[in-house]
Amino acid sequence: MSDELVPQPEDQQLLARSQAGDMAAFEALVGAHRDRVFGLALRMTRSEADAAEITQDTFMSAYQHLNDFRGDAAFGSWVHRIAANHALMRLRHRKVVQAAEEELKGPEFTERGSLAEYPQQDWSRDAEEKALDAELGQAIQQATDRLPEGYREVFLLKDVEGLSYEQIAELTGDSVPAIKSRLHRARLALREAIDAFYNRDHRVE
Amino acid sequence: MYNCKDSINLLMDYLDGEMAPEEAQHLREHLRGCAPCVDFLRTYRATPGLCKKAMAQRMPQEVADKLTEYLRSKIKSAS
Numbered sequence: 001m002s003d004e005l006v007p008q009p010e011d012q013q014l015l016a017r018s019q020a021g022d023m024a025a026f027e028a029l030v031g032a033h034r035d036r037v038f039g040l041a042l043r044m045t046r047s048e049a050d051a052a053e054i055t056q057d058t059f060m061s062a063y064q065h066l067n068d069f070r071g072d073a074a075f076g077s078w079v080h081r082i083a084a085n086h087a088l089m090r091l092r093h094r095k096v097v098q099a100a101e102e103e104l105k106g107p108e109f110t111e112r113g114s115l116a117e118y119p120q121q122d123w124s125r126d127a128e129e130k131a132l133d134a135e136l137g138q139a140i141q142q143a144t145d146r147l148p149e150g151y152r153e154v155f156l157l158k159d160v161e162g163l164s165y166e167q168i169a170e171l172t173g174d175s176v177p178a179i180k181s182r183l184h185r186a187r188l189a190l191r192e193a194i195d196a197f198y199n200r201d202h203r204v205e
Numbered sequence: 206m207y208n209c210k211d212s213i214n215l216l217m218d219y220l221d222g223e224m225a226p227e228e229a230q231h232l233r234e235h236l237r238g239c240a241p242c243v244d245f246l247r248t249y250r251a252t253p254g255l256c257k258k259a260m261a262q263r264m265p266q267e268v269a270d271k272l273t274e275y276l277r278s279k280i281k282s283a284s
Contacts (some may be wrong), residue, residue: 023280027273034269039262052268056275063280113208118241127251132258140259159253160260180272184217191252 011075019066026066026189030059033055035074037083043156046145052091058083084157085171091153104151106188136197143193147186154179155186207235212242216249 011032017025018187037058041051041153062069063077069078108116126132144152153172157163158179207215212235218224219232236243264272 023277026280027276030272030276031269033274035262035264038264038268039260042262043260048265048268052271055264055268056270058277059272060279063276107209107213109208109210113210113240115209115213115245118244122242122244122247124247124251127254127258132255136255137259140256144256144260153254156260161258180217184214187217187249187252188213190256191249194252194255195248 006078007071007074012071015066015069015071015075018063026063029075033079036076037079040080040083040156040161041087043160044084044153045090050090054083054086059087061086065191079169080161081163081167084161084163084167088153088171091149103146104148104185104189105192106185107192121195121198123194136194139193139197140190143190147189150174151182151186151189154182155190159187177198207231209235209239209242209245212236212239213245213249216246220250 012028014025014029014032018029034055041054041058042048045051045054058079061082069075110116120165126136141144144155147155154168157168157171158165163171165179168174169176170181212232215224215228215232219229224232236246
């Protein structure tokens with residue numbers, strides 16, 4: 001994510017032209033950032049229709065506030081935060097069937113606090129490979145869907161979208177320690193799901 | 206001396222580099238003698254990257270076209 005934190009020279013030029021009213025320049029900015037905005041909205045809302053609307057609202061808000069944007073940060077990070085805000089607002093208006101927190105799985109420990117099950121396979125290297133096994137991808141998406149809403153949001157905003165704890169706190173109104181605690185539990189649950197996937201594979205072989 | 210549970214509870218702070226030196230020292234001591242926790246740490250650290258890959262999305266062309274159309278009509282009517 002670090003490349004998106006600093007202003008990109010191309011964006012800076014397009015931004016200056018957009019601020020001067022050049023519509024083609026603004027459309028080029030939209031073209032460069034729409035996939036990321038749409039991706040965030042789709043992951044957060046899990047609805048293509050909602051994601052399309054959030055993307056429209058995000059770029060419309062960006063356009064309306066173009067002259068407030070000073071350009072000391074990256075344009076991409078700025079629209080990304082606008083999108084996160086729109087997506088969260090939409091989720092708050094939705095009545096979501098909450099998964100219970102007890103359903104969050106994590107590692108199991110013995111009475112003495114030792115790991116009850118030792119990992120059988122070290123799959124950490126697979127994260128470095130370019131392509132991801134399609135079935136694993138599906139298992140991860142399902143596991144993410146099973147997370148209680150507040151945990152899923154924090155995980156998506158931090159680990160997938162790359163926002164900072166402070167930015168998430170500002171958007172959600174939650175404290176940084178609360179966000180960190182939820183993120184850790186979400187990661188543990190997802191790690192568990194990935195581990196179960198690999199071990200299932202192991203047994204089938 | 207930390208056990209596995211204590212260590213795993215602290216993994217995120219450890220990876221974020223936000224741990225008191227003394228706590229980090231206790232954690233490292235546990236990791237030195239506990240291979241399962243070292244494997245756990247590796248897979249915990251790999252989890253966000255794998256999930257990010259699994260959740261990559263691109264905007265369908267049709268939606269992109271509608272977006273351009275929407276912005277053009279909105280901005281035109283506002284100016």
